Amino acid sequence: MAGKATTRRGERVPAAAxxxxxxCVDVxxxxxxxLFDYRVSTEQDADAVPGCRVRVRFAGQLVDGxxxxxxxxxxxxxxxxFLDRVISPEPVLSPEVAELARAVADRYAGSLTDVLRxxxxxRHARVEAKPSPEPAPLPAAPPTEGWSRxxxxxxxxxxxxxxxxARAVWQALPAEDWPARLAEAATSVVSAGRGALVVVPDHRDLARLHEACVALAGPEAVVTLSSDLGPSERYQRWLAVRRGSVRLVLGTRGAALAPVRDLGLVVVWDDGDDLHTEPRMPYPNVRDVLVQRAHLxxxxxxVGGFARTAEAQLLVDSGWAHEVVASRDALRAVAPRVVAVGDHAWQEVKDPAARSARLPTIAFEAxxxxxxxxxxxxxxxxxxxYVPSLACGTCRxxxxxxxxxxxxxxxGGTEDGVPRPAYCRWCGATEAAFRCPACGSRRLRGQVIGARRTAEELGRAFSGIAVRTSGxxxxxxxxxxxxxxxxxxxxAEPTAEGGYGAVLLLDGWALLGRADLRATEETLRRWMTAAALTRPAGRVVVIADSALPPVQALVRWNPVWHARQELAARTELGFPPAVRMATVDGAPEALASALEDLRLPPTGEVLGPVPLSEDGRKxxxxxxxxxxxxxxxxEALATLQATxxxxxxxxxxxxxxxxLEVL
Incomplete structure (x- = not known):
């Protein structure tokens, strides 16, 4: 049993070899x-294997490592x-994951400890003591007809x-059964005796992908890793992957570092989703982590999706990856019919029901x-x-x-038959007597109508039709x-059995008008993800100016063209991914001191600083x-933080x- 290394006299003897x-201490x-060096005693020699958990005395305290x-x-x-003790002889950290963690930490100016977390x-000792199941038999090679388009x-x-x-950027067709296609790709690798790792944005995507993979490879050959699992269950599944019992691993963001044996394929679906970016230091992105992993x-x-990010386009333009795109003839056979309606069309609505539902006539007819x-x-x-944000009804x-x-x-709602007054989304105080400080008006208007209010209005416009909300x-x-x-x-768009007959995309200006570098790219991604849920040749109506590039890309269903335009624009303006960029946030004095200490390479440039808060404290x-x-x-940013x-x-x-957020 692993424990402290002492002889009968209390002395410790180093291991013979x-x-x-x-x-790596957890500090x-x-x-x-x-890395810090410690001595291994003879009693610890057998248990102290590379990758195991240990406890050491560091700066006067016992810490894990x-x-x-x-x-x-x-x-x-x-x-x-000497090592204080070997917590467990289980080699939980494989050399491949250790190398990957170091590469990720270096790329994002973070520490190895943060990535290893x-x-x-x-650890769960009871789970660790149980043996993992024997590896499942290799599945048969899957059919390739689904990829023939x-x-x-x-x-x-x-x-x-x-x-x-093979390195590829896959552009999925509208209404594509993407879980089945990814399952076929992963099972092709597993059938040859190698491991596969597929990362998707959320648990709903994970459930669909798991069902597709089980149908091809069998339930024993597939495991899912996600944050919604209990600690014990997650550790048990993770150990099965580490011990080589499972070759096909599916998961959300955290699974990108899963210790898959003999890894043959890494996949990320919908890489533009912000759920693929870790909110904890050093804030790595799944796509970049898997690119590093494939390289190592x-x-x-x-990488696949209905839309395409500028980062994925850069992989293609640089020659690192190749496109997998359907022909225009195959696209025309399944693409929805997209119609764009500008905001000026609201003034031309004559149908009272359509007006009450805040829909233009063409959307109402669809x-x-x-x-x-x-x-x-x-x-x-x-x-x-209901109405998530308000503005002055006179001066906006x-x-x-x-x-x-x-x-x-x-x-939303009423109180004794009277509409409930506005309230503050920060402090919760009621504002029953609003007066605009700019023009003195007491009128309020909604900047964007929320999903719940929209559902109420549509329920009145389409009487007898069930209304469901998803948010x-x-x-x-x-x-x-x-x-x-x-x-x-x-x-939050749910899938529909057989697909939707029509998809209506409202308030496009609210998405396109955001002060964000990725506003147009993110808007197109959200639109195409929703529009792809239609039946083949279904109808899509988008409320936005048809002259805008993302609207044109949606109408023609050409995300590749938009990604090229987006990458060219960012290259000209000097924004990611054409350059490497970092944000440095802090109090004014601390930020000024940090920028003074920062030693940049020859092409380095500092923009700002600019205030992040109205009080100027950040x-x-x-x-x-x-x-x-x-x-x-x-390296410069890591040195700055270390100093x-x-x-x-x-x-x-x-x-x-x-x-993700630059502006």
Missing amino acids: LSVARI PLPHLDK FLLDRVEESDYGRKLS MAIPP YPYGPNLLDALRAGRP TGASFL ARAAFAEGAPVLIQVPRRG APARCRRCAGPLALP ADEVLSAVPSGPALVVATPG ERALVRVARAEGKALS RSARKDPEPIRVKLDP
């Missing part, structure tokens, strides 16, 4: 992001302390089955036609709630609370066939360099490399 252990301080390697000699130059779940699809599966490295292991790489065919209709609304200035300057909103409070996974109105916020600076010097930028940590600067700063 490889008595020095290289330990979240940037200046301590390195991972044993990464054992060597004969140390270059420390002083007497080494994401990679390795907490893509000119290079069968070639991709042939390469995966033969073990040849030689595994094949596949919904009626879908109901006549016995199909449900999906309506995408950018915001949840944002309506804010008199007490804390927070945004005002309408809760933050309750997200539906699927709806049955038959006439129904489904009002959903972006990302500011943000943008730091960018040429893409070729991205590694130097990461500030070593001298114990009281004011923290936050560094994010390649962040």
Whole structure:
């Protein structure tokens, strides 16, 4: 049994061979992001294997750590302390994951400890003591007919089955059964005796993918890893993967670092979804992690989606990956008929029912036609709630609370027959006597009508039709066939049996008008994800100006063209992914000091700082360099944080490399 290493006299004797252990201690301080040497005793010799968990005395305290390697000699130059104990001889940290974690930490100017916390779940001794099941028999090679609509699809599966490295950016057709296609790609690798890892944005996508993979490979050959599992269950599944009992691993964001044996394929679906970015330091993105993993292991790489990000387009333009795109003839056979209606069309609505439902006539007719065919209709609304944000009814200035300057909103509903007054979304105070500080008007108007209010209005316009809502409070996974109105916020759209007869995309200006570098790309992704749920040749109506590039890309169903335009624009303006960029946030004094200490490569440039809050207590600076010097930028930012940590600067700063939010 693993324990403290002492002899009968209380003395510790070093192991006869490889008595020095290289330990990554669990101390979240940037200046301590390195390995420390400890001595291994004879009693610990058998249990202290590379990858095991240990406990050591560090700076006078007992801390946990991972044993990464054992060597004969140390270059420390002083007497080494012994390991306090080996917590468990289970080698939970594989060399491949350790190398990947180091690469991810270096890319995002983070520490190895932060990445290992994401990679390795907490230990459960009872689970660890149980044996994992024997590996399932290899499944049969899956059919390739589903990929035949893509000119290079069968070639991709042939390469995966033969073990040849393949790197591809897959553009899924509308109404594509993407879980089945990804299951076929993953099972092609598993059938040849190698491991496959597929990462999707959320649990609903994971459930669909799991069902498709089980149908091809069998339930024993597939395991899912996600944050909604209990700690014990997640550790049990994770251990089965680490021990090689399961070759096909599916999961959400955290599974990108799963210890899959003999990895042959990594896949990320819908890489533009913000759920693929880790909210904890060092904020890695799944797509970039899997690119690093494919590069380090030689595994094949596949990124797929209905839309395409500028980052995925850069992989194609650089020659690192190849496109898997259907022909235009195949696209025309299944693409929905998309119609764009500008905001000016609201003034031309003559149908009273359409006006009450805040729908233009063409959208109203598309919904009626879908109901006549016995199909449900999906309506995408950018915001949840009733009226999530308010503005002055006269000058359109944002309506804010008199007490804390927070945004005002309408809760919806009535109280004793009287509509409930506006309230502050920050402090919760009621604002019954609003007066605009800019023009003095007392009128309020909704900037965006929420999903709940939209559902109420549509319920009155389409009497006798069931209305369902899907949003933050309750997200539906699927709806049955038959006439129904489904009002959903972006990302919460349920699938429909047989597909939707029509999809109506409302308030496009609210998505396109956001002050965000990725606003148009993200808007198109949300639109195409919803529009892809229609039946083949279904109808899609988008409320937005038809002259805008993302609207044109949707109408023509050409996300590749939009991704190329987006990448060209960012290259010209000097924004990611054409360059490497970081945001540095902090108090004004701390930020000024940090920028003064930062040593940038030759192409380095600092933009700002600019205030992040109205009180000026927090500011943000943008730091960018040429893409070729991205590694130097990461090293400079890591050195900056280590220096500030070593001298114990009281004011923290936050560094994010390649962040989603730049503006």
